[in-house]
Amino acid sequence: MTRFMYDGVTPRKIPDGASMVAGYADGHYANLREMAARFPHAIRVSIAVRYTTKAQVLDVELGDATPDQAVLWCTHTMASTPNKQLTVYCNLSMWPAVRAAFRAVGVTEPNYWVAHYDGVASIPAGAIAKQYKNTPGYDESVVADYWPGVDHAFALESEPADSELYPGASTSHWYETAYPGDPMHVNTIVWHSTESTGLPGYAGGSVAPTLTAVPNWSAERLDWFQHFPFDRSARALVHHRTQIGTNTLNVAQVEIVGTCAPDTHAHWDQAGIRHLYMPELPPWAVDGLTAFARWAHDAHGVPLASGLTWNSYPASYGAANGVRMSTAQWQEFRGHCGHQHVPENDHGDPGLFPIASVLFEGDVPRSDAPAAADSAVPAVVARSHPNS
Structure with a gap:
């Protein structure tokens, strides 16, 4: 099933009845709450422009995050989420640089939402979505029938x-x-x-x-x-x-x-x-x-x-x-x-x-519990990195 998604800085300019929309979690144009109010029943995708912000998508382009910061976003800011449930947005010309940044450090690549305004509603191989049309007030993307990390979250929100x-x-x-x-x-x-x-x-x-x-x-x-x-x-x-x-x-x-x-x-x-x-x-x-x-x-x-x-x-x-x-x-x-x-x-x-x-259960400590509550133990209990 082919799906279409709309995104923009002004939610009221996006067409009524949109079933899938994307908005910003941070930056000057943060608008997720406004987007939720206008499209309460739509699948909503959160976009971060800073690599230190948690979201479903990181925006990599001039003035926002860089390819190297995309790696940091996946491995630090979103460390507990598998990279295959994360997405990086970038234009078609920057896509090779983003992919190279992940490969250079041996980190699993995320999903990719690429921008190429050729008016063709088709998704390039290796991507999950393509922003193919720029309209005054909003952009339009074609999206795969299943978007890891997005569709699961929407189902969770709609009906826990x-x-x-x-x-x-x-x-x-x-x-x-x-x-x-x-x-x-x-x-x-x-x-x-x-x-x-x-x-x-x-x-x-x-x-x-x-x-x-x-x-x-x-x-x-x-x-x-x-x-x-x-x-x-x-x-x-x-x-x-x-x-x-x-x-x-x-x-x-x-x-x-x-x-x-x-x-x-x-x-x-x-x-x-x-x-x-x-x-x-x-x-x-x-x-x-x-x-x-x-x-x-x-x-x-x-x-x-x-x-x-x-x-x-x-x-x-x-x-x-x-x-x-x-x-x-x-x-x-x-x-x-x-x-x-x-x-x-x-x-x-x-x-x-x-x-x-x-x-603890009674007087028997569980195998993964600390030895004592007030003992001088390290301040961090870490686990292996899920995205390395």
Whole structure:
């Protein structure tokens, strides 16, 4: 089946009824949200013009990314996504230079979307799409009947698969429609504490995590609320698109309703307010978190490992808290970390979190879990590079 796709900087100029569109994830013409609002049911393709931005396609042309940066985008920015699910856009004359950059370092080539305005709707051998027509206000491309990394993501967004929803989680506070995120392959869990006694409103979802665990005191269990598909970016971290990604760097985020702050814990205790205190979680709460960690491992391959030091609050607060990762460490990390470990952020939650108990089954450590939560172990748990 031959498909046609439209892209442009002004979504309203693209023809009504377009079933496949592409927009920009960054730069002066970033327009993905506008594109989603105008074409909510179309397959939407995200394009990055900077090699440090996560997207489905990287734009390689004068003024945007270079051929060498395309290699870096595939091997660093999009490191957890196989190169055969990534795409580089370039014009026909630059295509040989892009291919040569990958071959020179022995890195698997991505898919290619090439531009050649000859008015012929045919895809050259070795490409996945061809931009063949330039019209005032938009460009038109012919696209293969299956585009790896694009069609899978669209199916995920349109109707999240069972594997994208934590079993038993409520979707009564679902924010994906209002705040569509970036597709990703999650390899890291970031744990937070809400510093509240109930499910937050998250400013209507604008600062929401992937899931929230709420204590159910009468049943002695955690009740789960899911806000975004597991493999879509959430919004609970400070995130500067001009710097390294945080929300969008293959992380699922879990907020636990409770506190990590000793002063808050003491105040609530004195007031008779039941609450979860991160350093002293009851066994049923730990069991609930362990069950989630095991599901993330079994269903999505998130390592049951941390290898980090978890500071107690308030020592865990601040950009220079002694445990916060560098951007290089953050890019390489896989497993379980806390908000206190994420670069570009200064929050200290979830404080002295019982990560060893969460990642262990009873008293028996799992084979891929760390030896102890507070041991002096390396700050990075790395795995082999999927794109080399």
